Amino acid sequence: MSGSTLPGTGDDESPDRVVLHVDMDCFYASCERLREPALRGEPVVVGMGYEAGETIGAVATASYEAREYDVDSAQPISRAVERLPPVERPDLGSADDDRGHYRPVDMEFYQSVAGEVKAILHDCADTVREVSIDEAYLDVTDRTSWATVDAPASASGAAERRTLAEGLARHVRERIAREVGVPASVGVAPNMAAAKVASDHDKPDGLTVVPPGDVTDFLAPLPVEEIHGVGPVRASDLRELGIETAGDLASADPRTLQDRFGDRGRELYDRARGVDDREVTPTGLPKSLSRESSFAEATTDGEAMREKVRALAAAVAERARSKDALYRTIGIKVVTTPYDVNTRAESLSGPVDEPELVEEVALSLLEEFADSEVRKLGVRVSKLSFTAGEQASLDGFDGHESRGEAVVDGSTAEPDASENATAEPADRPTVGEDRSGQFSLEEFE
Template identity: 40%
Template sequence: MRKIIHCDADCFYASVEMRDDPSLRGVPLAVGGKPDQRGVVATCNYEARAFGVRSAMPSAQAIKLCPDLRIIPASMQRYQEASKRIMAIYRDYTDLVEPLSLDEAYLDVTDSEHCGGSATLIAREIRARVAAEVGLTVSAGVAPNKFIAKIASDWRKPDGMFVVKPADVDAFVAVLPVERLFGVGKVTAEKLRALGIDSCADLRTYSLADLTERFGVFGQRLYERCRGIDTREVSPDRERKSISVETTYTRDLRTLAECETALEPLLRQLGERIERARRSEPVAIAKIFIKIRFADFSRTTAEAGALGVDPVQCRELLAQAVGRKRRPVRLMGVGVRMLEAQATRQLRLFDDWDDVLPLRPPAGDNAPTQT
C-alpha cells in the first residue's frame, strides 16, 4: 500500500504578494492583467473569492463582482523563487516528488524513514516547515493513491490537511459527486445525470462494459475512479507533452495580415522556450499548432505534423484557423506537441535528434539558425 501526499499552496501568487506586502492582507486581492486591457485573473485570495472572483475570470468581470478588488501584475521571478524553496523542502523527505505546477506536487513517501515512516506526520511537518521557512501556507491530502490524495488536499483548504486511510477509501469515494472525478466536465456530468448518476456510488451500479459502451476509453477511467482505484505512480520525471505561448490582445486583430504580424513575436517566444527546455531534456517535436480565440469567445485550433518550428508552416496554419470564422481575433497562441518518449528513444538509436529537429527563427529575424 502506497503512501501519497498531495501538497497545494493556498492561492499561491496572491499569498506571495501578501507575504511580501502585509498591507495587502485582509483586502480582496487578485494577481492578473488590467481590466481595461482584457486582463485575466491568474489567482486571487479568499477575500476576493467570497465575492465570486475566480481564476481565469476576465479582470473586468472580477471588478464588477468586487469593486474594491485590487489587481496587481504577476511577478514570476518571486513566485519561481518561492516554488524552488518549497520543492526543496519536499525533496528533503523523498526523491519521488512530481511537480504539477509551481505550487502543487505529489510526493510518494512510502519508503521514507522520516517521522517514523508516517505519511501523516511527514505532511504535518512539511506544512510547518513551509510556513516557517517560506512564509506561505500549504494544504495537504494524504491517501493511498494520487486521485484520492488530490481530492483530500482540497477538503480543508486553506491551510488544512485531510487524511484518507486505506480502510476509509471506499466510503470516502462513494459520496463524492461525479464532478470531482478528473475529466468529468460539464458535458459529461450532464450525460451522467441523464442516466440518474449524481455520485460515485450511483456510478458503481454500472458495469465496466456499460460505461465503456457509453463513454469509450474514458468509461474505464470512470469505472476505476468511482471505486477509488488509481495505479498511477508518482513520477519525478514527468514527460513534457507540449510547449506553447499565447497572448490576449488589448485590441482585436481584424485581418489576417494583423494576425501574421502578431505571430512573429509569439514564434520568437516559443523558440526561446524550446531552447530552455532543450537544456534539461530532449525536445522531440511531433506537431505544430495555432490556437485562436475569436472576439465572440469561440475557439479553434489548427495543427499539423512538424519536425521543427517553421514560420511558413505556422502562417499557413494561421490562415486556416482565422479563415474558419473570419471574425476578429482576441487571443492567439502557437505551440508544439511532443513525440512520445518511446518513439524518441527508438529514433535516437539511429539519429542525432538535434540534427533532425532544426528550430528556424521567424522570417526577418537575423538570429542564426539554431539546431
C-alpha cells in the first residue's frame, strides 16, 4: 500500500523520525477471548500447570481483570491459583472464592493471530522490527510527519495539537482492532526508547503521542524504572544514588553513571534525556506473505468465498512481485465457526512468480471447506526466495507436491520459531525491559 493512501500522511520533510511501538495488550488472553467471546470482561489466565495432577508451571499472561487479584505473568502457577482459583478446578479454593478462567498455551493459534497483526503492520510501514510475538517497532517517517493540524490532540501524551503522526498511529491501532479483533496500545515518538515508554503509558488499548522537543518533559516525572532498559535491580542501584525519576536520571552526572554502570550508565542517561540514535532495523527478509479478510457474518456462500479468495490471491501475488519474491508454497487459511483456524498448503516443485497459479491452488484448497460456515479467509505464499533467475519452469508442474499439507499459519515477515518455543521462565525477557504483561514463550527471531 502506498503511504499516500494512509491517514496521517504528509509531505513534510522533517528530519525528525516518527517511530511507532505497537504492543499487544495481554496478547495470549486477548487471543483466547477472540476464540471465546464469553471471556470478555472476565479474569483470564493463560499458563501451564494448573490442570489436575500437575504441580509445576507458570503464568504466561494474565488479563487486567486477573491482575486485580495479584496474578501476573511469569508467576508460579501455584501462587496464581491460590489467589484466583480456576473455574475449571472446583477442587481448589472454597465455594465463595472469586474465580478466573484458565487456558493452556496454544502457541500455534497465537502465532496465527499474530500473523494477521503483522500483516497489517507491514502494510502500514516500510520498516518493521518485530521484537516478539506481541510487540514491534515501526519507522513511518516516510509515510507521515510531525506536522500539526488545526485540532487539539486526542491521544494521551505530551502533544497539545494533533499531529499527522497521531492520525497514522490511530489508523494502525484501529485496523488491528477491526480486522483482527484484539487490542493494541501504540506509542508514537521520535525514537525507539521513547516510543516504548509511550506505548506503556496508557494501557490497555491506548494511544500516546510524544512529539520531538517534548520527550524530556514527558519522561521527567516518570519513575526511573519506566525508562526502557531499567529493571528492578538497576532501579534499586539508581535509588542508592538518589535517582528516583527519569528527570533525576537526566540531571545526574553522566561520568558518575558511567563509572558505576559502564557504557550502560551513559546509555540510560541518554534515554532519560530523550536521546536514542538507534535505527529501526527489520528482522530479516520475509519468509511468507499473506492477505486475510473477514466476512461481516459467517457464511456458507461458496461463490462469496471463492470471490474473496480470488481477490486475496491477486493481492498476495502482487505483493510478492513488488518485493521481487518467488515462492515455493501456496496456502490458505480458513476460520470456521466458532473460531477454528484451519490451514492448508500445497508445495510446488520450484520457486515461481505466477499469480494465476496462486489463485488456482488457493481455490482448489478451498474446496475442502465448501460445506463449512466460514468467518475469515486468507491466502499465503511462503518459502520465499529473493534470488533472481531461480524461477522454475511451469513444465515442472505435472503434479504439485504435498496437497493438503498442514502448516502453521503465522508470520508474514520473519521465520517461524515455534519449533524452538519453550515455556521455561528463563526465556523471558529481562524484567523491567518488557512491561507489557506478556510472558513471551517464544520470539520470532
